[in-house]
Amino acid sequence: MPKVVIDAERCKQCMLCVRYCPRASLRLSDATTSKGYHPVEQHDEEACTGCAICALVCPSVCIEVYR
């Protein structure tokens, strides 16, 4: 199963990955980063196909996709 690893500390909650994930597998978490953002998390690992669109649109370069 593909895996998405998010460097939460670098996530700035811009929502681009959440919007463009074709399988709606990402969402904001309740956690708070040291800068005060709610980082993205993958809530539906089953849905993920490892397409890496989240990483493609991420301006913070903080998403790794394993497939």
Next chain:
Amino acid sequence: MAELTLVNPYPDALTGVEMRYCPGCTHGTAHRLVAEVIDELGVKDRTVAIATVGCSVYAYEYFDTDAVQASHGRGPAVATGIKRVHPDSVVFTYQGDGDLASIGMAEVVHAAARAENFTIIFINNAVFGMTQGQMAPTTLLGQKTTTSPRGRTVAEAGHPIRICELLDTLDGAAFLAREALTTPARIRSAKRSIRRAFETQLAGAGFSLVELLSICPQWWGMDVLEAIDHVEDTMIEYYPVRVFRDRLGEEEGGGDA
């Protein structure tokens, strides 16, 4: 189960220093695409990045290549000097619309006319980001900025400048494209153009520029997703996304035209 492999390794041509851009700012996306292209072409050790003046002023901290920080608008002149000393180097400037289309207009036009063999990554976010949201030469009519508080009017500030169309009149330009850093498909297309621009330089074919329509949610007064939609719905109408010129392609594809 097969072992998992990382499909998007962090670009070697980025240092890993955390970029100080606002949430969602597509300067970060542009940096990543340029770095990926440098890696794919294997030219990191002969690349010189020219950081200019704007929100991307720290580009020299982000690109893991040799770098020169240029004064506001003069990146193309600095790039010219470097390229004339080291023709085998791979040089790119990274300029905003204030830097390139306002204060640095003469330098970019003449570099293009001279067919200087380097690449410009031109970030058009229709505003002066770094200095807190003033009107840029690329600000759309009606767009509110901190110095066009009632919206830009022709009477007060004239018309926005289309850089690709303007440079498309110059014989020295070998590759010109406008792309948008919005949807996944457009970002992929942007990367293809960036790669093409660097390939144009590597082939010694002359001047190349990729204009990237970019968002500035901070000074557009929008959230990130609204800003993306604004590019799609409004900005692209005035700034059409397309490849204006591709000399290499013309040569290669000459047969099947």
Next chain:
Amino acid sequence: MSEQRQRVLITGNEATAEGGIAGGCRHFFGYPITPQNKIPEYMSEHLPPIGGVYLQAESEVAAINMVYGAAAAGARAMTTSSSPGISLMQEGLSYMLGTELPCVIVNMVRGGPGLGNVAAAQSDYWLATRGAGHGDGRCITLTPYSVQELHEFTAGAFEIADRYRNPVCVLADAILASMMEPCELLPRREPSPPERPWAVGPHDPAERERNIVNSLWVDHNLMEAVNLRIEERYRQAAEEITDWEEFGSDDPEVVLCAYGISARICESAVGQAAQAGVRTRLIRPKTVFPFPRAPYARWAERVERMLVVELSMGQFVEDVLLSVEGRCQVDLLGRAGGSMPTVADVVERVVALAGKAGGH
């Protein structure tokens, strides 16, 4: 030295251009402006055949930034201009100071302010010695007074720029630029600048880290450190390269102070004043930053009056005043806008001053 030097009759502009080539410059960027057009013309003819680069920039703003790029890439780079063009180069010079890069600029000063005229003037003294744009830091400034010196100082300027990692300005004027004199040419040196471990360009990553040429230091301590480094180099330069020439009486009644073309006038005035019965001595700086304070201070102890002759309403005179520190009276014979004092004008002032000198 035993090497055979070629002796030719050439203009100051040509001597300057050939001086650049002799000094190892192979990258020239410039924008035409009278009275120095012969320099870019000469470079466009002579550089490409020896593998060099001549590029006509779109403006002086672009020219100095091309020099900035070429210097960052490790080349001995040069630009030349005249007053209005040098005004446009100030920001670029400031960046070169901030990034501690060497380069050579030549200013064939013309009458101003504004578009002015193309006659000789010395009214860019402050621009050269105080200027180099915003921030602390200045151009090391050399003041030749003959075609031969234009040639030699320009050639030597590259060495100085390299040693102190600072822009060097050769400050001359419209007359020196266009006058013809015999000149012994230096041999053309191969462009072999010292090691530049800081330069950008293609490299083997095993051999060095990446290089960054940058003048942005948000941390004020780091920014001050750059300034302290620059200042230390100026202190060193003051010890090592300050240069001047003295000429005339060993027991003067009046000391003449002048550089460049004004010093030529004063040289003649020394002889004619003697005929008029007044003993004078000329102190002529060959560098004005660093400024030769010592000879002015020394002679200020021994004479009551000095006369500064300059083609401006009083810029160079301030450095003389700073040097004599009130130890003697300093008078100014200044002409501006391209006007020149004659030798007779200088002698007349000297005679008048000598009369006053004994009389109080």
